Amino acid sequence: xxxxxxxxxxxxxxxxxxxxxxxxxxxxxxxxxxxxxxxxxxxxxxxxxxxxxxxxxxxxxxxxxxxxxxxxxxxxxxxxxxxxxxxxxxxxxxxxxxxxxxxxxxxxxxxxxxxxxxxxxxxxxxxxxxxxxxxxxxxxxxxxxxxxxxxxxxxxxxxxxxxxxxxxxxxxxxxxxxxxxxxxxxxxxxxxxxxxxxxxxxxxxxxxxxxxxxxxxxxxxxxxxxxxxxxxxxxxxxxxxxxxxxxxxxxxxxxxxxxxxxxxxxxxxxxxxxxxxxxxxxx
Numbered sequence: 001x002x003x004x005x006x007x008x009x010x011x012x013x014x015x016x017x018x019x020x021x022x023x024x025x026x027x028x029x030x031x032x033x034x035x036x037x038x039x040x041x042x043x044x045x046x047x048x049x050x051x052x053x054x055x056x057x058x059x060x061x062x063x064x065x066x067x068x069x070x071x072x073x074x075x076x077x078x079x080x081x082x083x084x085x086x087x088x089x090x091x092x093x094x095x096x097x098x099x100x101x102x103x104x105x106x107x108x109x110x111x112x113x114x115x116x117x118x119x120x121x122x123x124x125x126x127x128x129x130x131x132x133x134x135x136x137x138x139x140x141x142x143x144x145x146x147x148x149x150x151x152x153x154x155x156x157x158x159x160x161x162x163x164x165x166x167x168x169x170x171x172x173x174x175x176x177x178x179x180x181x182x183x184x185x186x187x188x189x190x191x192x193x194x195x196x197x198x199x200x201x202x203x204x205x206x207x208x209x210x211x212x213x214x215x216x217x218x219x220x221x222x223x224x225x226x227x228x229x230x231x232x233x234x235x236x237x238x239x240x241x242x243x244x245x246x247x248x249x250x251x252x253x254x255x256x257x258x259x260x261x262x263x264x265x266x267x268x269x270x271x272x273x274x275x276x277x278x279x280x281x282x283x
Contacts, residue, residue, distance in 0.1 A: 018044070028067070113269070210268075
């Protein structure tokens with residue numbers, strides 16, 4: 001596996017290599033990331049990953065400085081999965097001057113759910129992804145990028161950005177990797193204490209129950225969502241949202257008919273101790 005740190009070296013390494021299949025990450029890799037690399041290998045001529053902890057998507061009170069950085073282990077895992085090229089820019093490589101030009105995503109999609117509780121988050125995500133796409137796909141004129149469904153809203157925002165800017169990038173979605181008890185794998189799971197880890201599957205269980213109740217029409221959706229929030233809070237969580245949305249645009253179902261037969265997704269975000277976890281369930 002070749003490792004490069006600058007955009008110039010990345011573009012030189014990709015010249016003449018065909019169409020890249022790209023997996024952007026912030027490192028601290030787990031099976032979820034590695035499954036995306038395996039998917040990437042099936043969709044391009046050269047499998048490319050990046051590791052970059054993007055300051056632009058962290059709020060001032062969030063964990064940028066303490067975000068887990070596990071460089072040597074990450075490199076070993078990527079090499080074992082057959083990643084061909086790793087782009088690992090330093091902050092000065094990707095942002096040699098203050099990044100004052102930024103991508104402002106559609107508020108209707110990006111200012112709800114995660115965007116409501118983490119203002120500016122998707123601006124930071126879109127800006128770094130646009131810059132990474134420019135770096136990775138410059139030589140080939142296009143390719144494939146693989147994103148996980150665990151970050152469901154992020155996946156939709158990136159897809160919309162690619163569509164709006166007519167980028168020559170195919171977005172492939174990878175299924176959420178889970179532990180045996182159902183907990184969605186996440187770099188932030190490492191923050192959980194032993195006792196919290198035993199409680200952590202309650203979020204996915206709550207989403208499953210909410211999805212079943214919503215599809216069966218047991219009560220108005222707002223009431224079902226409120227019950228789900230109260231139930232999770234009673235177990236010691238601090239939930240930000242537990243909600244059912246249309247898969248097409250993440251808006252609220254407008255009718256009982258949509259609740260009964262439209263493609264839906266239940267999404268949740270909640271804090272357990274000091275750790276904020278997110279999850280979702282398509283149904």
